[in-house]
Amino acid sequence: xxxxxxxxxxxxxxxxxxxxxxxxxxxxxxxxxxxxxxxxxxxxxxxxxxxxxxxxxxxxxxxxxxxxxxxxxxxxxxxxxxxxxxxxxxxxxxxxxxxxxxxxxxxxxxxxxxxxxxxxxxxxxxxxxxxxxxxxxxxxxxxxxxxxxxxxxxxxxxxxxxxxxxxxxxxxxxxx
Numbered sequence: 001x002x003x004x005x006x007x008x009x010x011x012x013x014x015x016x017x018x019x020x021x022x023x024x025x026x027x028x029x030x031x032x033x034x035x036x037x038x039x040x041x042x043x044x045x046x047x048x049x050x051x052x053x054x055x056x057x058x059x060x061x062x063x064x065x066x067x068x069x070x071x072x073x074x075x076x077x078x079x080x081x082x083x084x085x086x087x088x089x090x091x092x093x094x095x096x097x098x099x100x101x102x103x104x105x106x107x108x109x110x111x112x113x114x115x116x117x118x119x120x121x122x123x124x125x126x127x128x129x130x131x132x133x134x135x136x137x138x139x140x141x142x143x144x145x146x147x148x149x150x151x152x153x154x155x156x157x158x159x160x161x162x163x164x165x166x167x168x169x170x171x172x173x174x175x176x
Contacts, residue, residue: 070108
């Protein structure tokens with residue numbers, strides 16, 4: 001709750017206090033049953049809400065770290081190295097000796113090979129940016145232009161939109 005209070009547009013303090021009291025059970029005895037029902041439903045809904053809004057929406061639209069977008073993952077850029085991996089696995093073994101370190105589960109969005117390819121593509125973005133792209137959209141195909149425009153708008157790549165807009169404007173002028 002303290003972190004929510006520091007947001008740019010925080011909810012009213014009395015609403016946060018009320019929610020905090022409901023979630024911690026600090027309510028009159030006569031309201032305990034209703035507060036418990038609310039708390040259970042709140043716990044049941046916040047996980048799926050987080051998964052749908054963040055993991056399945058935001059992380060797919062902001063796709064710089066697409067290979068890191070997995071259930072429960074922290075898709076923040078980290079420095080990866082063999083040494084760090086071995087250190088983390090030794091630490092995990094000490095803390096949870098019977099734990100499994102699986103590379104995929106029923107919740108995995110992509111296979112190991114796909115994630116490895118995505119890691120490779122994002123490892124040196126400057127080099128990929130300089131390469132000519134044989135998969136660039138065909139500017140004579142209005143359907144491809146729309147797909148590019150829509151994806152650019154969602155992904156925040158507005159400079160791509162300007163070229164598509166010019167092309168669409170010329171099509172409207174010549175056919176209209």
